[in-house]
Amino acid sequence: MRRVSGLATISRAVPGAFATPAAASATHHRLVQAAVTSASSSHLFSQMIGGDRSAVAAPPAPYGFAGTVFFSAASSSLPQEAPPAEKLLPKDVVLYQYEACPFCNKVKAFLDYYNIPYKVVEVNPINKKEIKWSDYKKVPILNVDGEQMVDSSDIINKLVQRIDPGYPTSDADEESKWRGWVDNHLVHVLSPNIYRSPSEALESFDYITTHGNFSFMERLVAKYAGAAAMYFVSKKLKKKHSITDERAALYDAAETWVDALKGREYLGDSKPNLADLAVFGVLRPIRNLKSGQDMVEQTRIGGWYSRMEGAVGKPSAIKA
Numbered sequence: 001m002r003r004v005s006g007l008a009t010i011s012r013a014v015p016g017a018f019a020t021p022a023a024a025s026a027t028h029h030r031l032v033q034a035a036v037t038s039a040s041s042s043h044l045f046s047q048m049i050g051g052d053r054s055a056v057a058a059p060p061a062p063y064g065f066a067g068t069v070f071f072s073a074a075s076s077s078l079p080q081e082a083p084p085a086e087k088l089l090p091k092d093v094v095l096y097q098y099e100a101c102p103f104c105n106k107v108k109a110f111l112d113y114y115n116i117p118y119k120v121v122e123v124n125p126i127n128k129k130e131i132k133w134s135d136y137k138k139v140p141i142l143n144v145d146g147e148q149m150v151d152s153s154d155i156i157n158k159l160v161q162r163i164d165p166g167y168p169t170s171d172a173d174e175e176s177k178w179r180g181w182v183d184n185h186l187v188h189v190l191s192p193n194i195y196r197s198p199s200e201a202l203e204s205f206d207y208i209t210t211h212g213n214f215s216f217m218e219r220l221v222a223k224y225a226g227a228a229a230m231y232f233v234s235k236k237l238k239k240k241h242s243i244t245d246e247r248a249a250l251y252d253a254a255e256t257w258v259d260a261l262k263g264r265e266y267l268g269d270s271k272p273n274l275a276d277l278a279v280f281g282v283l284r285p286i287r288n289l290k291s292g293q294d295m296v297e298q299t300r301i302g303g304w305y306s307r308m309e310g311a312v313g314k315p316s317a318i319k320a
């Protein structure tokens with residue numbers, strides 16, 4: 001059972017700490033994106049590896065992405081501002097992850113959107129040998145030029161300040177509030193949904209074991225034992241988070257998010273902000289599961305989700 005619970009990667013919905021808010025203006029975002037695009041095309045096009053990794057259909061391991069950001073786009077920045085100082089560019093970014101982990105996908109949505117090149121190490125959830133070197137026993141772990149960063153929201157907070165020191169920060173703004181909602185509410189709705197019934201639990205574990213780092217035998221055992229275990233665990237999680245009807249809670253969360261957009265393309269207005277990236281990131285692993293399909297069919301979230309897919313792009317990565 002200990003081993004099985006180690007496989008239940010999606011069920012670990014631990015709220016993250018928050019710090020970086022951001023009422024980043026559309027202008028600010030445009031500047032960031034412009035710099036990213038120019039930097040990425042000039043430095044890193046050669047590293048681009050194509051790869052469609054839409055949730056279930058994705059190939060087993062990581063892909064990476066190419067690009068690079070880094071510059072200081074302070075509020076006074078002009079579009080023709082010089083590119084970021086070379087010293088701000090991360091040279092080596094490695095993400096230790098589970099492919100189906102919502103927190104890891106949140107970090108990846110950020111890296112992909114900002115075209116930060118990264119390598120991915122798929123961690124075996126049973127023995128975790130790939131992260132034996134670290135005292136932190138969860139994923140994601142991001143190594144940025146040798147510095148270990150942990151906890152998805154903290155990672156994003158640190159990265160955004162590093163690549164874009166002018167990014168507005170405040171604990172009290174709309175962006176911060178919705179990032180908190182992702183970690184404190186949305187993630188808790190996911191597990192009860194993807195393990196709702198025996199068939200959905202099996203579908204989820206088929207995805208997890210197909211895309212995760214398992215040995216042949218682990219994969220066989222985990223698919224069925226994991227699905228069975230998580231079916232029961234999800235009922236406990238439901239209770240713990242006071243969820244009575246898990247699908248209703250998922251639809252409600254999706255509608256709540258659409259309401260938060262107030263008719264805007266993104267929460268960040270004409271460009272996604274960190275809250276858009278967080279919601280998109282945690283939903284991406286479930287999008288092609290039955291729960292994600294139901295969510296898109298039964299709520300108004302589909303339009304925004306498709307825009308996010310376009311804005312973030314298809315993740316591709318370099319396997320470390």
Ligand SMILES: N[C@@H](CCC(=O)N[C@@H](CS)C(=O)NCC(=O)O)C(=O)O
Nearest residue numbers: 009012014016101103138139151152
């Ligand atoms: N607050 C953390 C939560 C991370 C987390 O709970 N990750 C899960 C995977 S989704 C994990 O590593 N659980 C421990 C395990 O699998 O043994 C974050 O936002 O990064």
